[in-house]
Amino acid sequence: xxxxxxxxxxxxxxCASEIERSIARMDGCISAKVSFIAQRLTVEAHDEDMExxxxxxxxxxxxxxxxxxxxxx
Amino acid sequence: xxxxxxxxxxxxxxxxxxxxxLMLAAYATVxxxxxxxxxxxxxxxxxxDERFLMSAASMGALLIxxxxxxxxxxxxxxxxxxxxxxxxxxxxxxxxxxxxxQQDYVNIEEDGVLRTVxxxxxxxxxxxxxxxxxxxxxxxxVAEGHTSLxxxxxxxxxxxxxxxxxxxxxxxxxxxxxxxxxxxxxxxGRSTASRIVELVEEASARKARAExxxxxxxxxxxxxxxxxxxxxxxxPPLLFGQWLQWTYRALTFLVVSCPCALxxxxxLAFFGGMGRASRSGIVIKGGSCMEALSRADTFVFDKxxxxxxxxxxxRKVHAVHSDEEYMVEMAAKAxxxxxxxxxxxxxxxxAGSVSSDEIGYMDSVAGKGxxxxxxxxxVHVGSHRLMEDIGAEYCTEEVSGSNVHVAVxxxxxxxxxxxxxxxxxxxSAVSGLRxxxxxxxxxxxxxGALAGKAVGDAVGIDDVRSGLLPDxxxxxxxxxxxxxxxxxxxxxxxxxxxxLIRSDVGxxxxxxxxxxxxxxADIVIMDxxxxxxxxxxxxxxxxxxxxKLNIAFVxxxxxxxxxxxxxGMAGMWGAVFADIGVSAIAxxxxxxILNADDV
Numbered sequence: 001x002x003x004x005x006x007x008x009x010x011x012x013x014x015c016a017s018e019i020e021r022s023i024a025r026m027d028g029c030i031s032a033k034v035s036f037i038a039q040r041l042t043v044e045a046h047d048e049d050m051e052x053x054x055x056x057x058x059x060x061x062x063x064x065x066x067x068x069x070x071x072x073x
Numbered sequence: 074x075x076x077x078x079x080x081x082x083x084x085x086x087x088x089x090x091x092x093x094x095l096m097l098a099a100y101a102t103v104x105x106x107x108x109x110x111x112x113x114x115x116x117x118x119x120x121x122d123e124r125f126l127m128s129a130a131s132m133g134a135l136l137i138x139x140x141x142x143x144x145x146x147x148x149x150x151x152x153x154x155x156x157x158x159x160x161x162x163x164x165x166x167x168x169x170x171x172x173x174x175q176q177d178y179v180n181i182e183e184d185g186v187l188r189t190v191x192x193x194x195x196x197x198x199x200x201x202x203x204x205x206x207x208x209x210x211x212x213x214x215v216a217e218g219h220t221s222l223x224x225x226x227x228x229x230x231x232x233x234x235x236x237x238x239x240x241x242x243x244x245x246x247x248x249x250x251x252x253x254x255x256x257x258x259x260x261x262g263r264s265t266a267s268r269i270v271e272l273v274e275e276a277s278a279r280k281a282r283a284e285x286x287x288x289x290x291x292x293x294x295x296x297x298x299x300x301x302x303x304x305x306x307x308x309p310p311l312l313f314g315q316w317l318q319w320t321y322r323a324l325t326f327l328v329v330s331c332p333c334a335l336x337x338x339x340x341l342a343f344f345g346g347m348g349r350a351s352r353s354g355i356v357i358k359g360g361s362c363m364e365a366l367s368r369a370d371t372f373v374f375d376k377x378x379x380x381x382x383x384x385x386x387x388r389k390v391h392a393v394h395s396d397e398e399y400m401v402e403m404a405a406k407a408x409x410x411x412x413x414x415x416x417x418x419x420x421x422x423x424a425g426s427v428s429s430d431e432i433g434y435m436d437s438v439a440g441k442g443x444x445x446x447x448x449x450x451x452v453h454v455g456s457h458r459l460m461e462d463i464g465a466e467y468c469t470e471e472v473s474g475s476n477v478h479v480a481v482x483x484x485x486x487x488x489x490x491x492x493x494x495x496x497x498x499x500x501s502a503v504s505g506l507r508x509x510x511x512x513x514x515x516x517x518x519x520x521g522a523l524a525g526k527a528v529g530d531a532v533g534i535d536d537v538r539s540g541l542l543p544d545x546x547x548x549x550x551x552x553x554x555x556x557x558x559x560x561x562x563x564x565x566x567x568x569x570x571x572x573l574i575r576s577d578v579g580x581x582x583x584x585x586x587x588x589x590x591x592x593x594a595d596i597v598i599m600d601x602x603x604x605x606x607x608x609x610x611x612x613x614x615x616x617x618x619x620x621k622l623n624i625a626f627v628x629x630x631x632x633x634x635x636x637x638x639x640x641g642m643a644g645m646w647g648a649v650f651a652d653i654g655v656s657a658i659a660x661x662x663x664x665x666i667l668n669a670d671d672v
Binding site for chain 2: 036
């Protein structure tokens with residue numbers, strides 16, 4: 001299952017790749033993609049892990065740059 | 074912010090006290106946000122972020138008394154960030170324009186009154202109303218009325234085209250002239266517009282090697298430059314003294330160490346290329362596909378539906394013992410109840426009408442044809458084997474299309490040649506590919522050698538591999554791939570998905586094509602024109618040129634300034650240029666593709 005978020009306020013491609021790496025490393029996360037240009041975060045995980053992964057992903061985003069707001073599409 | 078900075082900056086050339094205060098004020102206004110960001114990052118144990126580097130460099134400069142430099146770093150950094158944001162925003166906005174295909178409401182008529190509903194609530198088979206000026210919200214068939222449609226956003230075709238009752242309409246086209254009613258054939262999620270938007274959104278996910286290289290590079294670049302800055306600040310002065318001078322050089326290093334110029338300009342170029350492609354009705358699923366396409370030297374076309382229209386019609390009537398009209402009439406009547414693919418073009422080829430009273434009976438003879446009673450006569454229509462069975466002496470002339478023989482009361486009349494028409498732009502697609510450097514162009518087909526050669530001759534491909542079964546196509550493709558450095562497969566069909574996946578770049582023709590093919594492909598061409606592949610190649614080559622140029626330019630300037638700075642020949646001004654200036658130039662270069670007209 002995939003969920004897509006708009007990453008409003010994501011302002012530098014380095015943060016984007018750092019967010020991508022940190023989320024993808026997480027247990028239960030199949031893949032994570034952050035497109036700086038499209039301002040999108042796509043998280044893929046098994047249904048049963050999804051809630052936890054998204055929660056943790058939000059925490060990671062906040063840690064890396066608190067100015068980013070995530071809204072689900 | 075800027076004005077204060079500029080005032081501070083200009084008055085700063087004489088080291089009196091009041092300009093210093095002014096400059097510090099300017100610094101505080103422009104740098105407030107940046108320094109704050111840097112501080113929060115330090116709290117989170119994240120150093121080496123660009124705000125941290127800029128704050129460190131500029132404050133260092135202020136501390137050693139280089140006021141104008143310190144302020145300039147901050148001012149230009151802030152201005153540069155704003156410019157960066159603008160450039161990215163522009164690229165994104167033009168991409169979103171392209172993706173603005175979905176209409177978020179549907180008109181439904183109830184008791185003579187129009188009301189609007191959510192497109193997701195409309196089901197297949199419903200009747201909806203599309204007014205002039207609106208986008209068609211769902212795929213369907215015109216049930217009533219006629220109009221002109223603009224499909225530019227879908228196919229890149231700028232000529233409006235007319236539709237009337239019974240014609241299929243794709244969602245995302247714009248209704249130009251008249252109100253019409255549409256019978257919905259696809260639900261919202263499965264309609265063309267939604268599928269395109271989905272494709273484009275997923276597109277940026279596949280990163281090119283150049284992108285990955287840049288991401289990896291910037292991960293090591295920044296720490297390395299910062300480490301050498303620290304070394305520069307400590308080691309040489311221990312040997313030669315002159316602490317202040319070496320500190321200044323080290324701070325210059327910090328300014329250059331920001332990786333952002335690279336990290337933005339490269340994906341931005343790919344994004345620009347993809348945006349430009351979708352303006353021509355081509356969806357490229359990411360930088361990696363572009364990279365592969367720009368390098369490919371072998372193009373393999375599937376024949377039916379890709380180079381040809383995939384519509385069979387009567388090509389020629391060879392009336393041996395009869396007149397043409399009578400022969401086609403008898404064949405069409407005999408095939409009246411047949412569902413064989415070749416029966417349809419024969420029925421269409423007969424201009425008169427057929428009533429079911431005329432047909433007494435019809436039997437199919439498996440793999441050979443049909444026998445039917447037409448107006449009391451026995452008509453045999455089918456292959457030469459059927460003619461052999463009834464002992465009719467048939468014409469043995471070889472034809473490039475499919476051959477259908479006709480006999481009435483066991484007397485041979487002649488044969489009808491049925492074939493597929495070559496697409497109008499197929500030949501220009503092939504010559505266009507040759508012009509942009511395609512080494513080998515090959516056509517694969519399941520049809521016989523003669524049919525294959527006829528199409529090959531018409532479009533200008535002499536390497537034709539015919540008589541291939543679906544799995545034979547894949548094996549043939551694998552053989553071809555061993556010889557070339559990059560192989561593109563262009564197909565449309567249901568059974569092309571394995572070849573689309575296996576090839577280095579799979580191109581699926583037609584958004585109306587099968588889901589499996591579109592999913593498997595790296596590039597999707599919205600309409601059915603094979604010549605779009607030439608645009609795709611040109612755009613990819615152009616994008617790759619821009620990417621390489623940007624990488625070379627950015628790295629060249631950065632390392633150049635680093636080298637000069639380490640021996641004291643470049644000051645902080647040069648460093649600011651190497652960071653922000655280079656970044657702005659590279660980005661402007663990147664988004665030029667988006668509006669290029671010559672590809």
